[in-house]
Amino acid sequence: xxxxxxxxxxxxxxxxxxxxxxxxxxxxPFAFAFIFGIGALSGKLSSGPKHIVVASNDxxxxxxxxxxxxxxxxxxxxxxxxxxxxxxxxxQTLNAEVDNKRLDGYLWLEVRPGTRQLExxxxxxxxxxxxxxxxxxxxxxxxxxxxxxxxxxxxxxxVRALLTDVDLKTLQVTNGKAATADAGKGFWSAxxxxxxxxxxxxxxxxxxxxxxxxxxxxxxxxxxxxxxxPESLMLGxxxxxxxxxxxxxxxxxxxxxxxxxxxxxxxxxxxxxxxxGVTPLRLIFFVLYFLLGFFFYSSLSAGLGAxxxxxxxxxxxxxxxxxxxxxxxxxxxxxLSNPGxxxxxxxxxxxxxxxxxxxxxxxxxxxxxxxxxxxxxLMVLSTYGMAxxxxxxxxxxxxxxxxxxxLPEMLRWLRYS
Amino acid sequence: xxxxxxxxxxxxxxxxxxxxxxxxxxxxxxxMFGLLGPNGAGKTSSIRMMVGITIPDSGAVSLFGRxxxxxxxxxxxxxxxxxxxxxxxxxxxxxxxxxxxHGLSADAAASRSRAWCERLMILDAAQNKTEELSKxxxxxxxFIVTLLHDPELIIMDEPFAGLDPVNAxxxxxxxxxxxxxxxxxxxxxxxxxxxxxxxDEICLIHGGQAVLTGRMREVKSRYERNRVLIDFExxxxxxxxxxxxxxxxxxxxxxxxxxxHADAQALLRAAEQQAKIYRFELVxxxxxxxxxxxxxxxxxx
Numbered sequence: 166x167x168x169x170x171x172x173x174x175x176x177x178x179x180x181x182x183x184x185x186x187x188x189x190x191x192x193x194p195f196a197f198a199f200i201f202g203i204g205a206l207s208g209k210l211s212s213g214p215k216h217i218v219v220a221s222n223d224x225x226x227x228x229x230x231x232x233x234x235x236x237x238x239x240x241x242x243x244x245x246x247x248x249x250x251x252x253x254x255x256x257q258t259l260n261a262e263v264d265n266k267r268l269d270g271y272l273w274l275e276v277r278p279g280t281r282q283l284e285x286x287x288x289x290x291x292x293x294x295x296x297x298x299x300x301x302x303x304x305x306x307x308x309x310x311x312x313x314x315x316x317x318x319x320x321x322x323x324v325r326a327l328l329t330d331v332d333l334k335t336l337q338v339t340n341g342k343a344a345t346a347d348a349g350k351g352f353w354s355a356x357x358x359x360x361x362x363x364x365x366x367x368x369x370x371x372x373x374x375x376x377x378x379x380x381x382x383x384x385x386x387x388x389x390x391x392x393x394x395p396e397s398l399m400l401g402x403x404x405x406x407x408x409x410x411x412x413x414x415x416x417x418x419x420x421x422x423x424x425x426x427x428x429x430x431x432x433x434x435x436x437x438x439x440x441x442g443v444t445p446l447r448l449i450f451f452v453l454y455f456l457l458g459f460f461f462y463s464s465l466s467a468g469l470g471a472x473x474x475x476x477x478x479x480x481x482x483x484x485x486x487x488x489x490x491x492x493x494x495x496x497x498x499x500x501l502s503n504p505g506x507x508x509x510x511x512x513x514x515x516x517x518x519x520x521x522x523x524x525x526x527x528x529x530x531x532x533x534x535x536x537x538x539x540x541x542x543l544m545v546l547s548t549y550g551m552a553x554x555x556x557x558x559x560x561x562x563x564x565x566x567x568x569x570x571x572l573p574e575m576l577r578w579l580r581y582s
Numbered sequence: 583x584x585x586x587x588x589x590x591x592x593x594x595x596x597x598x599x600x601x602x603x604x605x606x607x608x609x610x611x612x613x614m615f616g617l618l619g620p621n622g623a624g625k626t627s628s629i630r631m632m633v634g635i636t637i638p639d640s641g642a643v644s645l646f647g648r649x650x651x652x653x654x655x656x657x658x659x660x661x662x663x664x665x666x667x668x669x670x671x672x673x674x675x676x677x678x679x680x681x682x683x684h685g686l687s688a689d690a691a692a693s694r695s696r697a698w699c700e701r702l703m704i705l706d707a708a709q710n711k712t713e714e715l716s717k718x719x720x721x722x723x724x725f726i727v728t729l730l731h732d733p734e735l736i737i738m739d740e741p742f743a744g745l746d747p748v749n750a751x752x753x754x755x756x757x758x759x760x761x762x763x764x765x766x767x768x769x770x771x772x773x774x775x776x777x778x779x780x781x782d783e784i785c786l787i788h789g790g791q792a793v794l795t796g797r798m799r800e801v802k803s804r805y806e807r808n809r810v811l812i813d814f815e816x817x818x819x820x821x822x823x824x825x826x827x828x829x830x831x832x833x834x835x836x837x838x839x840x841x842x843h844a845d846a847q848a849l850l851r852a853a854e855q856q857a858k859i860y861r862f863e864l865v866x867x868x869x870x871x872x873x874x875x876x877x878x879x880x881x882x883x
Contacts, residue, residue: 168683175679179671384666388727390635391660392683394652564635566664 168397169404172389176376176405181412190413194420197360214242216267217289220259221274224249226283229311230274233304263290274305283309352501355528358451359497359521361414363490365455366520369410370462370486373402374470374479377563382474386563395560399467399552407459414455447527450537454520457544461516461551462486468555471562472570493521504529514540516547554579583610584647586735586766587632592641594627601627603790604641609766609783611734614757616781617770618869620877624790625770626663629739632768633660645735656685659733663740663770665724669713673704673723676712677730684731691730698726702752718749725753729760736760738769742776754780774870784869788877802866809865810838810846816857825849 180186219234221227227249234245248259253275262268270289276282285305307328314324380386389398469482493500493512500509504526513522513532519540526532561578562570570578587609594602602624609615617625630636631643634650645654668676674695681691699705702722707715712723721744728736736757742750757780761767771777777784784801786794794801813835821829821836825844830837840846846864853859867875 171679171682175668175671179668183670380666380668383669384662384664385668386666387662387664388666388680388724389683391633391658391662391728392655392680 166397168393169401172393172398172401173404173408176402177408180405180409186409186413190416193364193413194417197357201357214244215269216244216246217269218246218248218259218262218271219274220247220251220256220271221249221276222252223274223276223312225315226274226276226308226312229315230272230305230308233308233311234272234301237300237304260288263288266290272301272305281309352528355501355525356497358447358524358528359494362451362455362458362520362524363494365410365414366458366462366490367483367487369406369459370466371479371483373406373463374466374482375476376402376406377467377470377559378473378476378479381471381563381566382476390564395563396556398563399464399556399559402467403460403463403552406463407456410455410459411452447524450527451524453541454524454544457541457548458520461544461548464548464552464555468558468562471559472565472575474566474569478569489517490521493518493525496522497525500525501529504532510536514543516544519544585609585644586611586613586646587768588642588644588647589628589632590642590644592628592631592638592643594631594636594638596627600790602631602638602787605787605790605792607785607792607795609735609768611766612761612764613766614761614780614782615766615768616777616784617768617787618772618774618777618784618873619770619787620772623787625787626739627790628787629660629737629768629770632737633658656731657734659728659731659736661724661728661736661738661741663743667712667720667723667727669711671712672708673699673710673712673715674708677708677723677726680727681730686731694730694732695726698729702726702756717744718746721745722749722753725756734765736765736767738767740771741769742771742773750776774868774873778869786873786876794872794876798869801872802869805867805872806842807846807864807866808840808842808844809867809871810840810849811861811863811865812836812838812853812859813861814853814857814859818857820849820853820856823849823852 217234219227219230221230224247227247231245231247235243248255248271253273256271256273259268259271259273263270270287273286273288275284275286277284283305285302287301311324311328314327315321319327380389386398393401466482466486469485470479473479473481496509496512500512500522503509509522509526512518513526514536515522523532523537523540527537557579558575585608587607589605589607592602592605593600605624605628607615617628619625627636631638632645634643634652634655643650646657648654671679674692677695677699678688678691681695682688686694696705696708699708702725704719704722707719712720715723725741728738738757741753741757745753754776757767757769778798781798783797784795785792815834818831818836821831821838825840825846825848827839827841827844829839838849840849850859850862853862
């Protein structure tokens with residue numbers, strides 16, 4: 166144990182002192198900010214000023230729909246013109262205007278003469294639009310009802326009262342108390358945490374593999390083996406690199422806290438961490454899942470790293486580290502909207518996917534305590550198993566040079582004394 | 583005396599290949615022991631079992647008179663054949679780290695490192711990064727790493743490979759000093775001239791088996807003094823003398839191998855009648871010749 170500690174300390178001190186550590190500590194948050202900035206920016210761009218036309222053979226309906234759209238698109242820079250009453254052939258001019266970008270789109274409402282049947286068509290250049298299909302449908306429904314109510318002599322006050330949108334508040338039950346949850350902000354924090362986990366585990370896992378290969382090619386292992394067991398070498402390496410990872414995250418979290426309590430942050434209206442649904446429980450599990458995920462994947466990475474002789478060969482198995490986690494990220498929307506569905510629960514208990522999937526579920530719902538506990542137990546057991554397997558491969562692999570071993574050869578290594 | 587190292591009927595196989603077969607050897611304190619043999623003979627495999635990196639399939643390894651335990655490694659200094667250092671680390675930090683791994687305190691490791699760096703004349707480089715050092719200097723550092731914890735048993739796998747003559751002599755002299763102070767030293771080498779000069783005892787391995795073991799003097803005395811070196815001037819007709827099995831002639835010098843039990847004095851008399859003799863020396867075969875002869879026989883067999 167003393168050997169492992171010495172090796173971990175050397176790994177830690179040398180890494181913290183290195184230029185690579187300082188550069189990555191500064192650059193990675195910028196890279197994150199950049200990625201999220203692009204996301205936000207593209208959202209802004211798509212919601213730029215819009216100019217659309219409501220066309221109909223029923224002038225009253227068109228006017229009413231215009232009011233609805235203006236109300237629904239509140240906040241967006243939106244100008245809505247009405248062309249009514251017109252007949253279908255005149256849509257050719259509108260098509261042309263959309264085509265040469267004088268209009269972003271038009272909504273054609275055609276009431277069949279003598280009936281109440283309405284056909285609605287929205288035409289634009291792109292398939293994406295400013296409101297979303299659901300809300301546009303709602304607005305048409307409202308317009309129809311409004312027209313009908315006015316026809317039957319309802320006053321404008323009565324109409325407004327009847328058609329007021331109900332503001333649906335969402336509450337989350339946590340520890341028996343219901344609290345308001347801001348779905349949007351909760352989503353962002355879940356997204357950020359999942360990405361941080363993914364990134365940190367992959368980054369440090371690959372780091373472990375690379376440094377194992379580097380020590381193997383430089384033959385440091387041969388010298389170290391004169392005084393330390395291979396198991397201590399591996400454990401020391403994982404502890405050292407893991408501690409570097411924790412240090413780096415602590416630096417980032419410290420600055421996030423500092424920034425989030427600063428007036429600049431508040432002026433941007435971003436609110437404290439609590440507004441993002443980041444509870445102490447979620448933070449604790451975040452750190453636990455980082456540690457377990459890190460040890461799980463970096464054991465795998467150390468074992469596999471010991472089987473190759475050149476750093477370039479490390480890339481061949483990076484896929485094994487990335488893939489199970491990418492599954493979690495690809496399903497991010499599904500997991501956040503169905504956090505209690507059986508497949509999601511099972512995925513969150515499957516150790517290679519647990520850290521990311523469970524972090525996402527915790528953002529979307531209060532996960533039952535037994536599931537959290539079970540996920541921890543399963544992760545600890547599988548991490549232990551992985552470390553055991555990896556250390557057996559590692560022990561043999563670090564002294565083997567030349568040709569990469571085949572899978573059957575590696576399986577034989579497991580049985581070596 | 584309790585042997586420092588004792589291997590009894592040790593065998594080790596890798597996959598299909600038998601690396602070491604029924605090897606026996608003993609090393610006493612204050613002995614310089616040479617483990618000799620061609621590439622792939624099983625030298626490194628044998629050494630790895632002595633330091634517990636691998637475990638024999640059968641047979642027993644004892645260190646300091648007791649069956650092998652990792653605890654006894656505290657008294658062993660091992661310099662592997664393939665050796666490296668942390669390239670980015672400062673030399674002094676590296677030495678202290680390795681010293682601590684061998685159980686020294688940081689202070690003790692630091693003061694001993696300084697003393698050794700001074701002795702091997704690399705103190706100036708102690709604050710440099712390892713990768714900035716020449717290969718020879720890095721080898722000195724590895725040498726120091728092996729010796730820092732003052733081991734009773736020093737095991738070096740090809741310690742002189744790649745060293746220039748000046749540094750090789752410096753390290754040889756250091757090993758001789760350590761031997762005089764009572765350490766047991768085992769090293770493997772291809773260089774028979776070095777082994778001949780340094781070793782008290784040798785073990786020649788070939789194909790995983792010991793083919794020749796014993797004290798250097800004793801090993802050599804098993805072979806007849808049947809090599810003749812002559813420096814001469816004049817006729818060389820004596821080279822057709824019946825005592826000569828084969829010879830190599832150089833300007834003014836000839837190296838002769840005599841037939842078994844031939845009379846060297848008769849050859850001297852014949853030579854002296856035909857040429858002016860400056861030197862006539864009857865010598866025992868060199869270790870290199872013994873090596874080639876022994877290994878060659880085995881290869882043929």
